[in-house]
Amino acid sequence: xxxVTRRECFNAAHKLWKPKWxxxxxxxxxxxxxxxxxxxxxxxLFVTIAGRPDPDTGFVFxxxxxxxxxxxxxxxxLDHKNLNLDVDFMTRIIASTERLAIL
Numbered sequence: 061x062x063x064v065t066r067r068e069c070f071n072a073a074h075k076l077w078k079p080k081w082x083x084x085x086x087x088x089x090x091x092x093x094x095x096x097x098x099x100x101x102x103x104x105l106f107v108t109i110a111g112r113p114d115p116d117t118g119f120v121f122x123x124x125x126x127x128x129x130x131x132x133x134x135x136x137x138l139d140h141k142n143l144n145l146d147v148d149f150m151t152r153i154i155a156s157t158e159r160l161a162i163l
Contacts (some may be wrong), residue, residue, distance in 0.1 A: 064108070065107065066108075066109075066123060066130065067105070068105045070105070070139035072100065072103060073099065073100040073142045074155040075096070076090035076155065077090065097133060098122060101157075103138075103157075109121045143160065149155070
């Protein structure tokens with residue numbers, strides 16, 4: 061068994077904010093991440109695939125295909141976007157990095 065890891069990068073803005081809370085509580089809990097004017101991050105995404113190399117190709121997985129899948133399914137949806145406003149699966153939740161990783 062071997063492991064192959066692919067790294068992709070993207071940039072996105074967001075704000076950590078819970079509408080039911082007061083401004084003071086949001087700032088106390090989320091600090092500078094509750095900035096009303098948003099803030100951005102340079103994200104790194106690591107995807108690791110495990111398996112045995114194919115005897116004909118030597119590949120565990122075609123890395124060109126993996127890169128294309130990551131781009132179309134993840135990067136294109138997140139890169140240079142506002143996670144709170146532009147990303148449909150993040151608009152109704154607190155747009156934390158942890159939630160982004162789960163989704």
